[in-house]
Amino acid sequence: MKRLFTLTAVAVVFGCGCAQAQYTDGTIKIGVMNDMSGTYSDLSGQGSVVAARMAVEDFGAAAKGMKVEIVGADHQNKPDVGSNVVRTWIDVDKVDVIVDVPTSSVALAVNEIVRDKNKVFLVSGAAASDLTGPKCTPNTIHWTYDTWALANGTGKAIVKTGGDTWFFLTADYAFGHALERDTEAVVLKNGGKVLGKVRHPLNTADFSSFLLQAQASKAKIIGLANAGGDTTNAIKQGAEFGIVRGGQNFAGLLVFLTDVHGLGLQTAQGLIFTESFYWDSNDKTRAFAKRFAERNRGIHPTMIHAGVYAAVTHYLKAVEALKADDGTKVITRMKEMPTDDPLFGKGTIRPDGRKVHAMYLFEVKKPTESKAPWDYYKLRATIPAEQAFRPLDQGDCTLVKK
Amino acid sequence: MFFGVPAQALFGQLLIGLINGSFYAMLSLGLSVIFGLLNIINFNHGALYMMGAFVAYFLLQWAGLGYWCALLIAPIVIGLVGVVLERTMLKRLYHLDHLYGLLLTFGLALVIQGAFRHAFGSSGLPYTIPGELAGGRNLGFMFLPNYRAWVIVCSLVVCFGTWYVIERTKLGSYLRAATENPTLVRAFGVNVPRMITLTYGFGVALAALAGVLAAPIYQVNPLMGADLIIVVFAVVVIGGLGSIMGSIVTGFALGIVEGLTKVFYPEASNTVIFVIMAVVLLVRPAGLFGRER
Numbered sequence: 016m017k018r019l020f021t022l023t024a025v026a027v028v029f030g031c032g033c034a035q036a037q038y039t040d041g042t043i044k045i046g047v048m049n050d051m052s053g054t055y056s057d058l059s060g061q062g063s064v065v066a067a068r069m070a071v072e073d074f075g076a077a078a079k080g081m082k083v084e085i086v087g088a089d090h091q092n093k094p095d096v097g098s099n100v101v102r103t104w105i106d107v108d109k110v111d112v113i114v115d116v117p118t119s120s121v122a123l124a125v126n127e128i129v130r131d132k133n134k135v136f137l138v139s140g141a142a143a144s145d146l147t148g149p150k151c152t153p154n155t156i157h158w159t160y161d162t163w164a165l166a167n168g169t170g171k172a173i174v175k176t177g178g179d180t181w182f183f184l185t186a187d188y189a190f191g192h193a194l195e196r197d198t199e200a201v202v203l204k205n206g207g208k209v210l211g212k213v214r215h216p217l218n219t220a221d222f223s224s225f226l227l228q229a230q231a232s233k234a235k236i237i238g239l240a241n242a243g244g245d246t247t248n249a250i251k252q253g254a255e256f257g258i259v260r261g262g263q264n265f266a267g268l269l270v271f272l273t274d275v276h277g278l279g280l281q282t283a284q285g286l287i288f289t290e291s292f293y294w295d296s297n298d299k300t301r302a303f304a305k306r307f308a309e310r311n312r313g314i315h316p317t318m319i320h321a322g323v324y325a326a327v328t329h330y331l332k333a334v335e336a337l338k339a340d341d342g343t344k345v346i347t348r349m350k351e352m353p354t355d356d357p358l359f360g361k362g363t364i365r366p367d368g369r370k371v372h373a374m375y376l377f378e379v380k381k382p383t384e385s386k387a388p389w390d391y392y393k394l395r396a397t398i399p400a401e402q403a404f405r406p407l408d409q410g411d412c413t414l415v416k417k
Numbered sequence: 418m419f420f421g422v423p424a425q426a427l428f429g430q431l432l433i434g435l436i437n438g439s440f441y442a443m444l445s446l447g448l449s450v451i452f453g454l455l456n457i458i459n460f461n462h463g464a465l466y467m468m469g470a471f472v473a474y475f476l477l478q479w480a481g482l483g484y485w486c487a488l489l490i491a492p493i494v495i496g497l498v499g500v501v502l503e504r505t506m507l508k509r510l511y512h513l514d515h516l517y518g519l520l521l522t523f524g525l526a527l528v529i530q531g532a533f534r535h536a537f538g539s540s541g542l543p544y545t546i547p548g549e550l551a552g553g554r555n556l557g558f559m560f561l562p563n564y565r566a567w568v569i570v571c572s573l574v575v576c577f578g579t580w581y582v583i584e585r586t587k588l589g590s591y592l593r594a595a596t597e598n599p600t601l602v603r604a605f606g607v608n609v610p611r612m613i614t615l616t617y618g619f620g621v622a623l624a625a626l627a628g629v630l631a632a633p634i635y636q637v638n639p640l641m642g643a644d645l646i647i648v649v650f651a652v653v654v655i656g657g658l659g660s661i662m663g664s665i666v667t668g669f670a671l672g673i674v675e676g677l678t679k680v681f682y683p684e685a686s687n688t689v690i691f692v693i694m695a696v697v698l699l700v701r702p703a704g705l706f707g708r709e710r
Contacts, residue, residue: 052531053640057540187684215679216687220635220644223433224679224686227559231426247541247636255546255562255634257553277636279543314538 042082043340045071045327046110048100048125049140051089054218054244055117057273059140059319061087062311063115066320069307070327079335086110090121092217097121098128105132111340112137112330115323119143119190123150130154133342137330139322142242142269143193144405147369151412153343156350158370159322160291162194163405165268168289168374168398170201173236173266179205181266182234183212184225184249186241191217194240194268210234215245222249226256235263242269247278254282271317275391280382283391287378292318292358293392299357308389315389325356326370362400367412374403429559430676436565438672439572440627444645445652445664446576447623450583453659454596454616457507457518461526462649463642465621469495469628471533474542474637484547487629495625496618503617508610526646533639541636568630575626576665583661592616651694657707667705 047067049059064087076083086108090097097116104110105128113129116122117140129136130152137156138146144163146155181202185191191214199209211232213225226249229237237258239246246267253265267274270288294304294315303324307316316324333348334340346368354362354370362372377392385391407415444462451459472494473487482490502525510517546564553562583589592612595602599609628642635641652671656663671690678689697705 052534052539054539056534057538060539213683215683218644219687220641221433221437223436223565224430224676225683227426227429227433228680230560231423231429244539244541244636244638244640251636252634255553255564257560257562261560273538273540277540277542277638279545281545282543312538 040109042084042109043076043112043331043334044104044108044110045083045085045112045114046101046104046108047085047087047114047323048090048097048104049115049117050092051087053092055092055140055242057277057314058243058271058317059115059117062307062314062316062320063087063139063323065307065310066316066323067114067327069303069310070324071331074328074331076331081331081335083331090116090118092118092121094121094124098124101125101128105129105134111135114327115140115319117141117319118188119146119193120188122146123189126150126152126155129342135330135340135342135345137323137326139326140319142190144197144410145189145193147365147367148405148410148412151367151410151414153414154346156326156346156364156368156370158326159318160289160374161369161404162190162197164291164374164398164403165194165289166198166201167403167405168376169266169268169287170198170238171205172287172376172396173264174202174205174207178236178264178266179207180234181207181209181236181238182229182232183209183238183240184222184229185212185214186217186245187214188217190242191240195238198238198240198268215241217241217245219245220248222252223256225249226253226258230256230258230261230263236266237263238266238268240268242271243274246270247274250278250286251282271319272315272389272391273317275379276314276389280380280385280391283379284381285379287376287395289374289376289398290318291372291374292316292321293375293377293394294321295390295392296394303358304389321358325354325359328356329354365407366414366416367407367410368414369404369407369410371400371404373400374398426558427677427680430680431673432559432561434673434676435669436569436672437676438669439569439576440631440645440668441649441652441672442576442665442668443572443623443627443630444649445656445668446579446661447620447627448649448653449656449659449661449664450579450623451617451620452653453661454592455503455507455613456511456515456596457522457617458515459617459620460519460522460646461502461529462522462621462624463644463646464526464529465495465499465642466624466628466631466645467533467639467642468498468529469625470544470632470637470641471537471628471639472625473629473632474544477544484629484633487632488626491629492622492625495628496622499621500614500618502621503614507617508614526642530639530643537639539638539640541638541641544632544637546633564633568634571630572627575623576668579623580661580665648690651690653704655690655694655697655704657704660704660706660708663704663706 047064071083088100112135114137119141122141139159144161146157185195267288275283337348350364359372376396469491472491476482476487550564603609656667679686
């Protein structure tokens with residue numbers, strides 16, 4: 016009798032496991048969380064929701080019989096707000112995958128929750144390289160870029176062309192610190208020197224005080240370890256204070272297409288920075304940008320939007336192949352499958368969760384070189400995939416076998 | 418050397434502080450005038466400041482009118498917007514508690530800001546410094562952009578002009594009398610409601626003027642007012658609600674304090690004003706220049 020009971024129990028368990036070998040609640044729910052109202056809302060924001068939606072449509076989820084839903088939320092760049100949203104999403108709304116999450120402090124908080132709950136975290140917006148380093152988890156994939164890649168691309172290029180003394184203006188939170196740390200390492204390694212640094216609060220309107228300190232340091236390069244409105248304000252006010260005329264130059268360590276749009280080419284021209292995607296690279300990216308802009312108030316896709324599209328596409332492929340949506344299993348499958356999408360081309364995902372693709376060093380065009388609206392970048396150099404990201408064994412990720 | 422900072426660098430920082438202080442002064446002045454005469458805590462001041470900058474941008478994009486025209490037209494346009502707001506909404510709240518005015522204007526601020534962000538995004542729009550004021554001069558201890566010097570001069574003229582009109586002229590005495598005892602002033606044949614409407618229009622026009630002055634320095638950005646308004650409120654509270662001279666002096670002084678914080682401990686630069694506010698409220702609840710009622 017007892018044996019029969021055990022057998023039945025086993026049968027029930029396996030029965031569920033096989034017949035229902037699909038999705039926990041019949042639906043795949045994608046939660047896109049980012050800054051929808053603040054300084055990062057153009058470079059991620061609603062555009063990321065649009066990108067996720069396009070990914071689901073292009074994948075043809077409905078035709079394949081997969082029920083996919085997308086929800087969006089604003090984390091206001093606050094780790095506590097973001098954590099609450101994600102907990103509610105997972106516990107109450109049965110969200111399976113969290114996507115985007117710029118603002119590294121929020122992303123690091125979400126990273127822990129998603130691991131505890133065994134869901135999937137696809138990072139496009141956040142930059143801190145710690146996400147695939149000491150903080151790596153079997154539930155997270157870091158898609159678009161990270162601070163190490165930015166530092167490696169921009170920092171190296173600038174030091175090699177003579178910009179060997181640096182002064183950092185750093186946003187005072189996890190992302191700024193990580194970007195400053197990674198860039199400083201690149202500068203020192205290539206024989207440069209760091210003369211000083213100043214940490215400013217996120218969302219600083221006036222940079223004049225910091226710019227004076229940077230000017231007084233006599234450093235050749237003022238490294239902007241910040242993003243969004245902070246970067247554009249610093250550059251704009253730097254022009255006013257004659258930074259460039261005084262012989263110093265800015266290194267925008269993280270600049271997005273929308274930042275250049277906001278600055279205008281007159282102010283932004285000549286700026287050099289590293290990105291993983293530019294809409295005007297080839298026919299596929301141009302076609303995507305056209306469709307995207309129509310649905311996103313004319314704003315062209317940033318690399319974050321592109322990353323959301325590509326990451327969601329790859330996620331759906333893995334779920335389709337696996338016919339299940341268990342967190343670590345899907346991630347493992349995503350790491351096994353080579354990636355292939357119209358925006359980043361072919362690539363791979365490493366055991367530490369790092370998506371690997373080429374990075375590009377861009378320069379902002381002069382106003383006379385720009386032929387059309389949003390025609391802003393020219394390509395200076397391509398950093399091949401194998402050199403673009405931190406070597407696997409240097410990240411202190413516990414998932415990597417030494 | 419002061420605490421490891423060279424004296425020359427310190428002069429530069431003091432001057433920068435003064436420039437930022439001039440924005441605080443102009444905005445808190447408008448708030449003070451409105452609170453002093455209307456008893457309304459005007460929380461949509463930041464939104465109107467932002468709209469001022471946007472009017473400048475629209476004028477340039479759509480009508481080809483440059484900075485100098487904007488300096489004149491934007492305050493008038495926003496002043497009219499203010500008059501409409503006062504006539505249609507605020508007017509109904511004078512006999513109620515302060516809280517109602519605060520809630521209404523705060524709600525309006527959120528609506529205006531949200532609408533602009535939806536239409537124009539959060540990255541801001543470019544607005545360049547007018548040709549006449551481009552460039553700068555080397556003062557020996559720092560490089561002073563001409564435009565920033567212009568901002569200080571402009572702000573000082575406007576602030577002290579307003580103070581003079583309200584405290585030293587006949588019109589000002591009417592205004593002050595009307596706040597003390599509107600019934601009596603009306604008995605003398607003065608049209609008090611109209612005066613109050615115009616005062617509100619003037620107060621928000623000051624915000625728009627500050628917005629135009631700010632446009633070339635910061636981005637023309639839907640969020641530019643939201644970040645500033647909280648600080649400006651702290652300035653008004655420290656100076657004493659309703660005190661005109663108080664808000665001017667405190668505006669400049671706090672700009673300097675903030676500037677110095679950016680040198681000695683930059684991480685605290687966005688909190689220092691609130692620390693001062695807390696201390697002032699503990700020691701002098703009516704503010705530095707306010708009268709106990």
